[in-house]
């Protein structure tokens with residue numbers, strides 16, 4: 001299938017969006033890296049925890065919450081809907097939020113930016129409001145799929161005036177049973193489940209269609225709901241039942257973002273060095289945990305130090321040889337790792353095939369088209385398939401790597417730049433979606449700061 005070249009973004013234009021930045025010369029590694037990289041909180045856990053805290057029966061705390069554009073947009077959305085969120089301690093990368101829920105109020109305008117977690121998790125909350133709530137986002141956000149979750153909200157009692165951003169929701173929602181096709185995004189399911197305990201009838205969501213991607217993210221939703229006392233039945237495949245009832249206020253600590261570990265761990269492989277990420281949870285629903293197997297499959301040595309079981313986490317250390325093996329992998333469950341794996345594949349000694357990720361065409365950009373275009377622009381040999389990518393070894397050269405306002409495209413460009421002199425990443429500041437400290441952390445890892 002020929003790659004359609006996605007339009008390189010000139011930068012989002014809605015309020016709160018970062019301004020386009022000058023091209024960033026991706027540093028080429030001078031030798032094997034040797035670094036310990038501490039990652040800020042998970043975007044996915046942060047934005048779920050904030051929603052649950054805002055819907056709880058009393059004040060609670062979300063500790064070590066991520067500070068980033070997606071998290072800021074979630075905070076602003078929940079405040080606009082009536083919750084009070086106050087910082088009770090902060091560092092550059094994280095914040096402890098004291099969250100005091102309030103009645104969900106209408107009349108708000110929500111900016112979803114380009115955040116899937118905001119555009120899919122907040123509308124079901126807004127459907128609890130006593131008046132209309134409108135949503136919009138970045139230009140590309142208007143292209144991200146929303147139909148199934150908006151149809152779902154309609155079936156549960158809300159009125160919605162469009163099938164994509166921008167739209168306005170009129171509650172109140174009563175809940176009940178709904179069947180949707182969630183093959184385009186697991187967030188359709190997660191969004192409906194997160195607020196469901198507050199619907200009079202709770203919710204039963206049934207999926208009908210091709211397989212739902214990113215199942216670990218649905219497990220994350222279910223586990224986090226159970227942790228706040230919500231009864232969830234997920235015993236039948238593709239059916240989730242949330243009972244109506246109170247959401248308990250809690251004091252919750254956010255895990256480090258394991259998906260954002262990907263480019264740093266990849267750097268160990270590309271440079272034949274070693275990178276350690278402390279605080280790696282022994283048990284987690286984060287899809288980034290799959291990096292342990294994926295990077296092993298590409299030739300790395302991976303060790304998770306479980307010597308202190310009491311803490312529930314340990315040091316994850318990845319060491320590379322400088323030689324990367326190609327991989328044949330189905331990434332349906334862990335699609336957000338694809339840009340990093342594709343970057344490694346572009347530097348590998350043998351061909352790679354990535355399967356199961358057709359839904360990435362609806363991510364921050366059409367990631368399959370974007371990866372093919374940008375790898376090939378640097379002289380590589382990448383090709384789109386129906387549900388993924390084929391990447392064959394070919395020497396790369398320097399050039400401009402477009403990010404398409406996609407944080408994971410930007411970091412994929414940085415990974416390639418480690419091995420290929422002269423790579424420049426367009427709009428590196430888009431990493432602020434989930435990791436505003438990226439360039440400083442990258443320089444620190446390389447010892448150039």
Ligand SMILES: O=C(O)C1=C[C@@H](OP(=O)(O)O)[C@@H](O)[C@H](O)C1
Pocket residue numbers: 043044045116117184185186187190213214217335336359
């Ligand atoms: O629920 C979540 O926090 C997420 C679910 C996944 O979405 P899709 O199922 O749309 O891939 C993932 O890719 C995204 O980065 C975060």
Ligand SMILES: C=C(OP(=O)(O)O)C(=O)O
Pocket residue numbers: 114115116117336363364408434
């Ligand atoms: C797909 C992603 O984000 P979003 O939450 O905006 O869907 C991602 O972070 O890779």
